Amino acid sequence: MVFAAHSERYSRVKNDPRLHPGLLAEALTYGRPEAIAWYERPFLKKVRHARARQWGHAVALDDVPQRYLRTLGLPFPLPPVSFVGHHESHAMAGAATSGFSDAAVIVADAIGEFDTFTIWRYCRESGLRRLYRRRYPDSLGLLYSAFTRRCGFRPNEDEYIIMGMAAFGRPRYVEEIQRDWIAIEPPGFRLRRNVHRGIGDWLPNADAADLAASIQAVTEMVQRNAAQWARQASGSRNLVLMGGVALNCVANSAISADGDFADIWIFPNPGDAGSSMGAAAAHVAGPVRWPGPYLGTDIQRALDPAAVVRLLRSEGIVAVANGRAEFGPRALGNRSILADPRPPDMKDRVNRIKGRERFRPFAPVIPLELAHAEFDLPVPASPYMQFTARCREPERHAAVVHVDGTSRVQTVTAEQHPVLYEILRAWRAETGCPMLLNTSLNSRGEPLVNTWDDALTFGRREAVTVL
Numbered sequence: 001m002v003f004a005a006h007s008e009r010y011s012r013v014k015n016d017p018r019l020h021p022g023l024l025a026e027a028l029t030y031g032r033p034e035a036i037a038w039y040e041r042p043f044l045k046k047v048r049h050a051r052a053r054q055w056g057h058a059v060a061l062d063d064v065p066q067r068y069l070r071t072l073g074l075p076f077p078l079p080p081v082s083f084v085g086h087h088e089s090h091a092m093a094g095a096a097t098s099g100f101s102d103a104a105v106i107v108a109d110a111i112g113e114f115d116t117f118t119i120w121r122y123c124r125e126s127g128l129r130r131l132y133r134r135r136y137p138d139s140l141g142l143l144y145s146a147f148t149r150r151c152g153f154r155p156n157e158d159e160y161i162i163m164g165m166a167a168f169g170r171p172r173y174v175e176e177i178q179r180d181w182i183a184i185e186p187p188g189f190r191l192r193r194n195v196h197r198g199i200g201d202w203l204p205n206a207d208a209a210d211l212a213a214s215i216q217a218v219t220e221m222v223q224r225n226a227a228q229w230a231r232q233a234s235g236s237r238n239l240v241l242m243g244g245v246a247l248n249c250v251a252n253s254a255i256s257a258d259g260d261f262a263d264i265w266i267f268p269n270p271g272d273a274g275s276s277m278g279a280a281a282a283h284v285a286g287p288v289r290w291p292g293p294y295l296g297t298d299i300q301r302a303l304d305p306a307a308v309v310r311l312l313r314s315e316g317i318v319a320v321a322n323g324r325a326e327f328g329p330r331a332l333g334n335r336s337i338l339a340d341p342r343p344p345d346m347k348d349r350v351n352r353i354k355g356r357e358r359f360r361p362f363a364p365v366i367p368l369e370l371a372h373a374e375f376d377l378p379v380p381a382s383p384y385m386q387f388t389a390r391c392r393e394p395e396r397h398a399a400v401v402h403v404d405g406t407s408r409v410q411t412v413t414a415e416q417h418p419v420l421y422e423i424l425r426a427w428r429a430e431t432g433c434p435m436l437l438n439t440s441l442n443s444r445g446e447p448l449v450n451t452w453d454d455a456l457t458f459g460r461r462e463a464v465t466v467l
């Protein structure tokens with residue numbers, strides 16, 4: 001894998017579904033494609049849309065990939081286009097980058113063509129074999145999004161806010177959710193009603209945090225059942241989690257704590273953008289040499305760790321924009337805001353800069369060899385912020401601990417990110433503090449900054465120094 005990026009970083013439109021000319025131009029500096037692999041089967045999707053129209057939903061039918069690709073003005077004749085099923089591309093993105101010789105794979109998302117929830121057995125030699133599927137309109141992702149909307153947030157966008165809110169509520173509506181919306185039938189589930197259009201103002205007097213806690217608990221039940229079943233059905237001790245639901249780090253940690261699996265791999269871009277990688281892997285029918293998540297636009301500047309630590313000590317907050325952009329939703333040190341996690345007002349300061357809700361916590365980044373002394377991590381390492389862990393000394397690191405006493409930890413080694421590792425080493429040498437706050441370099445509702453100019457614009461607007 002030589003290059004991977006998100007259109008939104010170029011167009012500055014969050015979740016931009018169209019291929020941006022800037023992204024295409026940058027990709028083409030690595031050569032012209034001999035083949036194009038597409039992450040879903042458009043014909044199947046059309047069938048679903050046609051059915052949806054019968055149900056009275058207005059859905060556009062402009063998704064024939066070749067026709068779409070020709071509108072992009074590519075400077076070469078269109079090469080052959082192959083199609084990979086949507087859930088197969090999700091599953092393959094995880095399996096092909098896992099390094100496992102065999103694994104159980106669970107894919108849970110909102111919807112692709114028809115499949116919404118699948119379980120696979122992966123073998124390096126023979127590839128993927130599907131063991132279980134649920135199909136639209138049964139969808140765990142759509143149900144979570146419906147609750148996201150019910151709580152006043154944007155569906156398909158703000159699900160992580162619901163997950164954060166869940167810690168403030170009590171799961172008092174789990175039974176009602178099962179009565180009205182979902183029948184849990186291991187290893188999957190069945191929805192009692194179509195939730196594609198939301199759940200209206202279901203339980204209008206319920207507290208949003210309690211609703212969030214309840215749908216979070218239901219999601220964890222479904223995912224844990226699936227993992228248990230997958231362990232038996234696959235015979236493998238390795239698990240791969242994919243699809244948008246795999247961004248739910250609280251559910252991931254619950255699965256991990258159950259201990260059915262020796263190892264869990266979640267590709268750091270488990271959602272639809274990452275399935276591009278799976279489509280490519282399915283096309284070449286084999287594992288992919290994946291060099292890590294830093295695969296996008298390169299900002300070629302020298303970053304001096306000592307200068308970063310100096311600013312952290314004087315200002316408390318510094319922005320870093322260096323090296324290749326992260327492929328995936330999390331900033332992992334190349335497009336990050338770093339801050340001192342200790343001052344009581346730091347959470348509010350950084351939330352103000354980012355324009356976020358005041359209750360939301362931030363993630364800590366910590367050298368791997370120190371992580372287990374500070375956090376009860378359910379996994380040996382968490383380099384991509386995919387698991388939560390109880391913080392041992394929450395009062396000393398207030399800005400990176402949630403109300404329930406947990407943190408979404410990023411562990412780092414010198415091999416993974418030498419500069420970030422050196423910043424942490426120097427920071428600890430000077431202050432005794434083993435971790436930093438790490439959050440994405442962007443304002444609310446904006447994609448991660450991509451270029452040095454984007455970073456400077458952010459720095460000027462928010463009065464934060466960018467290095």
Ligand SMILES: [Fe+2]
Nearest residue numbers: 109111112272
């Ligand atoms: Fe998907």
